[in-house]
Amino acid sequence: DTEVTQTPKHLVMGMTNKKSLKCEQHMGHRAMYWYKQKAKKPPELMFVYSYEKLSINESVPSRFSPECPNSSLLNLHLHALQPEDSALYLCASSQLVSGAPGELFFGEGSRLTVL
Amino acid sequence: SQELEQSPQSLIVQEGKNLTINCTSSKTLYGLYWYKQKYGEGLIFLMMLQKGGEEKSHEKITAKLDEKKQQSSLHITASQPSHAGIYLCGADILGNAGKSTFGDGTTLTVKP
Numbered sequence: 001d002t003e004v005t006q007t008p009k010h011l012v013m014g015m016t017n018k019k020s021l022k023c024e025q026h027m028g029h030r031a032m033y034w035y036k037q038k039a040k041k042p043p044e045l046m047f048v049y050s051y052e053k054l055s056i057n058e059s060v061p062s063r064f065s066p067e068c069p070n071s072s073l074l075n076l077h078l079h080a081l082q083p084e085d086s087a088l089y090l091c092a093s094s095q096l097v098s099g100a101p102g103e104l105f106f107g108e109g110s111r112l113t114v115l
Numbered sequence: 116s117q118e119l120e121q122s123p124q125s126l127i128v129q130e131g132k133n134l135t136i137n138c139t140s141s142k143t144l145y146g147l148y149w150y151k152q153k154y155g156e157g158l159i160f161l162m163m164l165q166k167g168g169e170e171k172s173h174e175k176i177t178a179k180l181d182e183k184k185q186q187s188s189l190h191i192t193a194s195q196p197s198h199a200g201i202y203l204c205g206a207d208i209l210g211n212a213g214k215s216t217f218g219d220g221t222t223l224t225v226k227p
Contacts, residue, residue: 004157031213042203042217043158056213090157100207101215103148106157 003027006091006107014115015081021110023074023091031055031101032074034066035090037109043090049074050096081114088112118142118211121204121218129226133192136221138204140185145207147187149178152201152220161189191223199225 004025013019023032031050035043048056049068057066063085065077074091088111092104120139128134138147146165150158162171167182175192191198204218 006157040220042219045214048213050213088155092158097146097207099212100145101213102146102207103160103163104150104158104205104215105160106150108157109155111155 004091004093004105004107006089006110008110009108010111010113012113012115013078013081015083017081018077018079020078021076021089021091021112023076023107024072025091025093025105026072027093027095027105028071029093029095029105030071031094031096032068033092033094033101033104034074034076035092037088037090047076078112081112083114086112086114117219118208118216119204119206119218121221123221124219125222125224127224127226128194130195131193133190134194134223135191136189136202136204136223138187138189138206138218140206140208142185142211143209144180144182144185145209147180148205148215149187149189150203150205152203154201158203194223194225196225196227199223 007022034046037043046060047066052068063080067075088109090109091107094101094104149161152158162178164180170179177190180187201220203220205215
């Protein structure tokens with residue numbers, strides 16, 4: 001069983017909808033991540049939160065808006081998405097080791113389809 | 116060029132056979148991680164290697180880190196259908212502060 005929980009598992013939305021992906025971890029990890037993964041590709045980093053502060057934004061379009069309400073929760077707010085944004089969205093957490101991510105613990109992902 | 120090169124891209128083996136997957140970094144590694152992913156699911160952490168010459172095993176999977184070559188290998192002994200999936204190497208690389216870098220993955224099929 002994964003200790004990083006993501007909801008929903010599947011999401012279908014239109015291009016004008018507003019939705020959110022949620023992620024929760026109770027391992028006391030200080031860093032949380034959002035990744036986007038397309039079929040047959042490795043995960044691509046989108047955002048990193050370290051100690052509840054946004055530390056990395058990989059030039060992600062503003063239609064994706066991350067939020068870290070506390071050290072256990074991470075949200076990804078979605079608005080006016082495009083069909084090419086359809087992908088598996090993965091949340092991960094890690095302890096941070098001397099500023100480096102260390103081993104990542106992933107959730108099972110949210111499969112997003114944009115119509 | 117890619118910072119983490121993984122090979123082979125895909126592998127089909129008969130059940131019971133041994134296999135090896137390689138991961139080579141073009142830059143200095145601080146840590147090397149192996150993950151397994153089933154299609155459409157999250158990545159599962161397998162093993163972490165940090166020191167040159169380090170070797171770790173879990174059940175029938177062994178991973179080694181050759182620090183001089185900036186290379187790691189993942190070896191599966193007596194493969195089983197349960198080993199099938201996508202294996203990805205990930206790394207903390209000098210100059211990529213705060214980010215993990217991933218190889219492209221190796222898709223393993225084990226034929227019964």
